[in-house]
Amino acid sequence: MLILERRPTPSRFWAWGTPILAVILTMIAGGLMFAILGKDPFEAIRTIFWDPLFNAQFAAYSRPQLLVKAAPLILIAIGLSLGFRAGIWNIGAEGQYIMGAICGAAVGLAFYPMEAWFIFPLMVVAGALGGLIWAMIPAILKTQFRTNEILVSLLLVYVAENILASMSLGLLRNPEGGGFPGSRNLGQYPSAANHELIAGTGMHWGVVAAFITVIASYILLQRHILGFQIKLAGQAPRAARFAGVSPNRLVILCMAMSGGLAGLAGMFEVAGPAGQISIDFNVGYGFTAIIVAFLGRLNPVGILLAGLLMALTYIGGELAQFMLGLPSAAIQAFQGMLLFFLLAVDLLSNYRIRVPLLIKEAR
């Protein structure tokens, strides 16, 4: 029999070891699943993790695509991680992402077809504000009425989805779109387009913003008093209060940062890779970012790596689907396993596993 024994302090080794162990366990369990589906597990794992990076046929295209796919995940996850560290659970990043995209696109479309340098910066501001304001709803409800921010932010995702549908059918619909829902393509409107900055690299403004955010949040957490307060509030709420940290102020700040970053991610996505507001514009980045945040240990550098890893499973997963004929559900299950194993082995950083028999002998 095994006994779990709580560690006095979380293990540093396992804090970084568990994500790696989780990835390895996912590969093993996923490989088993692929084998049961009648596919060569080694080939499947190789196609998912290796081919997008190093296969001569695909790598030149998929490496830059990794950045494109990872950028919104990283942006959102960094914002979420700040709140998560302080014990503030913004689960509605998907909604803030949508609202940021709508506000950003609306500002851009309002100027159509004028060409001017200031349109894109304005869209960036509008995108961030859109997400921020949407996140203020659960934040203010929490500070004023002590509502649960998990529920409120989550439910607001569905409100945002309906606003998105209404926008793509009504206000923002492309008047030249032949009746099909969806806005004009911002990619074909130079002043509003978020194109690749250097051709063939995948680097667009969203990727740049993601990198800046990683550095900024690293500095915030390591060097700034606010970062200290965030960490303190999460680890020892009572101590934080004695130290003069206002919980309400922290809720507002953390929700603002995560909402704003999610809004930015939505804005960069709608002006770049997606190109237009449409009913199915959102594909779950806001929820996947929660996995990314935890996979990255709520640490900025960890999130950067976790975002890239998650993007790899998406792109490699697509490759595996049509190269090997794997069903799309198998790929989703594979990604789900990653979170499952991460949460499961997370136990190791807080608990020690003991085998009672051995302990007796030792005594």
Added chain:
Amino acid sequence: MNRRTLLATAALGLGLSFGGAAEAQMDKVKACFVYVGPIGDGGWTYQHDQGRLAVEAEFGDKVETAYQESVPEGADAERVLTQMALSGCNIIFTTSFGYMDPTNAVAGKFPDVKFEHATGYKRDHPNVSTYNARFYEGRAVQGTIAGKMTKTNKIGYIASFPIPEVIMGINSYYIHAKKVNPDVELSVIWAYTWFDPAKEADAAKAMIEQGVDVIASHTDSTAPLAEAAKTNGAVIGFGQASDMAEYKPSPRVSSIIDNWGPYYVKRVGALLDGSYAQVDAWEGIPGGEVLIGEITDAVPADVKAEAEAVRDAIAAGTYHPFTGPLNKQDGSAWLGDGEVSDDGTLLGMNFFVEGIKGEIPQ
């Protein structure tokens, strides 16, 4: 380019081959398919996959196929298409309207790969062909059955998006129901999705509550039939895109079957023997692209005979579902007595015919 010139080009290109230099023969073709839903949707995507299997059966070793299901119509589609082109696909079939822009964008980057886009109208590059089926011909048969079978005189249509292809289906369905039953009323619910069983079921439920007893759907799943099945035969419906035979003999009393196999076989074959050329294909019941699934015994023999007569007349080319006199919803004249609609009008159809209540969302 505005919508009007687009339509004009579309109309010009109809059924015509665009010529161009004949291609070289190929020993082996890799044909790839992008699906909007899962193969197991039992409808639209299922039928496209049947077409893919028909290609495999026809050419055996000379063809290799690959597919990807549930690809969202947006940024992800462009990446999937690019990866397919990079993986050595010679011809890529993109099987949903929303892939129109991604298909043309990727086609521009891979001039040696052939792209075939279903139900769209943009052919920005010489390597992009479009293909569609005249589903409105099948709707004429369904409308006839619906008009005869309804007891409440209320029939329904679960519509996906307000685009011409869907609107022509609604009009054809209504015109033929009205022809056999002047009292018939049509209610339309816009689901704004191609595949969302929960939404489709909700739409069907709402209709049933309003007293609708014949439901046609323009979405991809079997959910509307599943709802109708709960009414113990009070409500009937039709298989859409696929035969949906598991709901026979009622509520599924007939069906429109999309038969893509012959077209896919023809195009891949053309690539193999070097006769491939850009086309804008639009076949229907006469060409076998649209099949009418068995009309079951839940329908009285005389109604069945009447519906089959409509089908056979369309197949023989003696009857066009849009034959005048027909007015538009606002009462203005559209087609004179005996006049037949041209394809350009159908492809840009943005109006209901006279008698349909409700508006097309603008």
